[in-house]
Amino acid sequence: EERKRLKELHYMHCPKCGMKLVEIDYKEIKVDKCSECEGIWLDAGELEAVSHLERSVIDKFFGVFKK
Helix, strand or coil: CCCHHHHHHHHEECCCCCCCEEEECCCCCEEEEEECCEECCCCCCCHHHCCCCCCHHHHHHCCCCCC
């Protein structure tokens, strides 16, 4: 019961500032971006998926998150 309550309290909230996370789909990789501090968060396996992208695609990937 306590675990469920904590999950509901923290689900899709930024670990850094606590604001809402927005899910962005890029090349079939779902990345969570904070709506406030603009932090980028990857779930299990997503960093590995990003590492398999070609260098030019990686540059474009990170360009998506620049202001």
